[in-house]
Amino acid sequence: PPLDLGLNTASLIEKFPMFSALDEAERREIRTLLRPRLAFPGEILIRKGDRGTSAYFISSGAVEVATGRTKVRLGRGDFFGEMALITHTRRQADVTALGYCQLLVLEEAEFRRLLKSNPSIRERIDQVALERQQMNVGE
Ligand code: CMP
Numbered sequence: 151p152p153l154d155l156g157l158n159t160a161s162l163i164e165k166f167p168m169f170s171a172l173d174e175a176e177r178r179e180i181r182t183l184l185r186p187r188l189a190f191p192g193e194i195l196i197r198k199g200d201r202g203t204s205a206y207f208i209s210s211g212a213v214e215v216a217t218g219r220t221k222v223r224l225g226r227g228d229f230f231g232e233m234a235l236i237t238h239t240r241r242q243a244d245v246t247a248l249g250y251c252q253l254l255v256l257e258e259a260e261f262r263r264l265l266k267s268n269p270s271i272r273e274r275i276d277q278v279a280l281e282r283q284q285m286n287v288g289e
Contacts, residue, residue, distance in 0.1 A: 159185075163254070171270070179267070201234070202258075204231055204257050205231040205235055206229060208227065208253060214248055232261070232275055232279050233279050
C-alpha cells in the first residue's frame, strides 16, 4: 500500500471545523481546490504591499502576522491571505512561518469558487476579514 504520511489533502481538511460541517460531496469538491504546501521555519509567505494571488489555510504549525505595530499569531484551523482577494487591495501584513507549517493553498480562482459554492464558508471568511480590517484601521 502507498505510504501515508498524513499529508494528503483529505486528512488535512479534517482539521478545519469550517470544512468538517460539510457533507462528503462538498468536501470532495473542496479537496480539488486546495494544494498542500509545507512551509519552513522563518519562511516569508506574504510580504506587505505585494499583490495577492492566493489564500492559505493552516493545517498545522503557526505563522506570525505583522501589520506594523501589531503582531498576531495564527495557528491550526486559521487562514490568512484572504484580505487582498476579498477587498482587492495590496497585502496588508507580512506573514512568516514560525516553525514547520503544513498549509493548504488556494489560488485566487479556486478561492472565488470556494466562496461562491459555499455561502456558510463565505460568511465566516468575510466576517474574519472584516474584523481584521477593523483591527488594522489607524495603524
Ligand atoms: P492579506 O492582506 O491578503 O495578506 C496579509 C494577511 O495577514 C491578511 O490578508 C490577513 O489574512 C492577515 N492579517 C492582516 N491583519 C490581520 C490581523 N489584524 N489579525 C490577523 N490576521 C491579519
